[in-house]
Amino acid sequence: MFYYISGKLARLETGFAVVDAGGVGYKLTISDSTYAQMPPHRSVEEKPIVTLYSYMAVREDGIELFGFATEEELASFKLLITVSGVGPKAAISILSLLSPQKLAVAICTDDKKTIAKANGVGPKTAARIVLELKDKLKGSTALDTDGDSFTDDDIPSLSGAHDKRADAISALTVLGYTRGEAEAVLKNIDTASLKVDDIIKEALKKLMR
Numbered sequence: 053m054f055y056y057i058s059g060k061l062a063r064l065e066t067g068f069a070v071v072d073a074g075g076v077g078y079k080l081t082i083s084d085s086t087y088a089q090m091p092p093h094r095s096v097e098e099k100p101i102v103t104l105y106s107y108m109a110v111r112e113d114g115i116e117l118f119g120f121a122t123e124e125e126l127a128s129f130k131l132l133i134t135v136s137g138v139g140p141k142a143a144i145s146i147l148s149l150l151s152p153q154k155l156a157v158a159i160c161t162d163d164k165k166t167i168a169k170a171n172g173v174g175p176k177t178a179a180r181i182v183l184e185l186k187d188k189l190k191g192s193t194a195l196d197t198d199g200d201s202f203t204d205d206d207i208p209s210l211s212g213a214h215d216k217r218a219d220a221i222s223a224l225t226v227l228g229y230t231r232g233e234a235e236a237v238l239k240n241i242d243t244a245s246l247k248v249d250d251i252i253k254e255a256l257k258k259l260m261r
Contacts, residue, residue, distance in 0.1 A: 054106045057119065060099035064090050069119060071104060080104055080119030081140075084148035089121040109140045118144065128152040135184045137177055145170040146181075153227050159185050160223040161248045217243050220251040229259060 057080065059073030066087055071078045082104070091100040104119030105126040118140055120126040125147055132143035149170045150158060158166045159182050168178035217238060224234035237255045246254070 053108050054117070056103050056105045057117075058103040059101065061090065061102045062099060069102070069104065071102060071119070072099065078117060080106060080117045081144060082119050082121075083125065083144050085125065085151060086119060086121040107140070116140065120147075122152075124152040128155055131185055131188060132181065134188070135177075135181050137180060138173075142170070142172050142177065145172050157223045157227065157249075157252060158182075161219055161252065163249060216246075216248050216251060219248045220255060223248075223252050224255055224259075227256075233259065 057071050057073050057078050059071045059078075061069060062072040062077055063070035064087070066084070067081065069080050069082050069087075069090065071080065086104070090102060104121065105123050106120070107118045107126060107129060109116045109118065118129065120129060129140075129143045129147060132138050132146060133140055146155065146167060150166070155167070157163070162182055164175060164178040164182055167173060167181055168175045220238060220243065221231060221234045224237075225231055234255070237258050238251070240258065241251055241254050243251050
């Protein structure tokens with residue numbers, strides 16, 4: 053119903069923000085990540101203008117608005133709630149722990165342990181997230197930092213042989229690097245002896261120099 057809500061930041065607390073839009077105060081549940089991106093709220097008189105991309109959850113016991121500082125976070129939230137057993141609260145908890153980019157890496161590398169660290173998210177739920185979202189990343193802009201659609205060439209299939217090099221390339225492209233950059237940096241890394249997450253860490257160190 054609402055794609056975004058823009059107005060004065062009337063109140064900001066951990067877990068929620070109130071946006072005054074046209075004289076109506078909209079209370080939106082937010083992640084810790086969105087909270088950290090809100091402008092300083094120094095006084096009652098000073099009410100900065102903010103825009104929160106929104107999602108309205110309708111349940112039998114009421115309606116709740118969720119707000120996100122970026123479209124990427126909103127898209128990641130929508131992906132997460134497609135997973136069986138993952139509701140809006142669990143999705144917000146995951147996005148409080150992981151940025152959309154780090155979530156993409158965790159999914160691409162089967163890092164269930166990291167996802168399971170989110171409050172209210174156990175190992176079984178984390179496993180379902182990885183299982184159900186891995187293929188959905190193909191052709192999706194949800195976790196793309198550049199706004200370009202992913203293709204099968206950009207993100208190799210992670211099913212079957214689970215080739216470590218392909219997994220690493222997949223994760224790096226999700227983080228916004230080109231396939232060429234990913235392949236070039238991996239030439240200088242001993243991918244055979246390292247785990248996928250270690251390969252990605254080494255690659256990122258080299259790419260950020």
